[in-house]
Amino acid sequence: MERSFYHSDEEWTSMAERLKLTACPHCQSVGTLIRHGCLRGYDESSPRQKTVRARRVFCSNRNARPGCGRTFSVFNARKIRRLSLTAGCLWRFLQNAVAGSLAAASHAASSLRCDRTWQRVWKRFDLGQSKIRTALSGLCRPPQPPAGSPTRPPRRPAAAETLAHLQAAFPQAECPVAAFQRKLHTFFV
DSSP states (O other): OOOOSSSSSSHHHHHHTTTSSSSSSOOOOOOOOEEEEEEEEOOTTSTTTTTEEEEEEOOOTTTOOOOOOEEEEEEEETTTTTSSSSSHHHHHHHHHHHHHHHHHHHHHOOOOSOHHHHHHHHHHHHHHHHHHHHHTTTTOOOOOOSSSOOOOOSSSSSHHHHHHHHHHHTOOOOOOHHHHHHHHTTTOO
């Protein structure tokens, strides 16, 4: 089943208006999808108040409708699954971690989280790099390193190559992580 992502509230509204014309990803019946609430969670944009992380959709089987009765989620591309982070915060952290050290990147990213949390986030990214690069290969070729070697090579060359490939795939995007999720219909980490 292909996951769905939306980038803005206007895009979600447009998707919601077309629900009755959309086939259910489980049973393929058309005309049975209805809105079914939100998934909420915390992130750094509002640490004390929950924000919408995904929208739920229900395939109605009530009143003799042909639906299957299952639900699925349409995810906000600007949020990271199972983390209380936005895609923009993750992107800034990864850039700082590649340029310097994990400790410096964790201190620059947020004072609300401990260093151990940022180490777990880095490990998740590190373990997912092959999946990310494979998905990006379908969009564009990896960028070639500059002809002259840099005076100071990055501390994490594989991660630097992954971030460079991500930027090459989405050059106009404000946040390449959110663009990755929206375009490829898969989670970044």
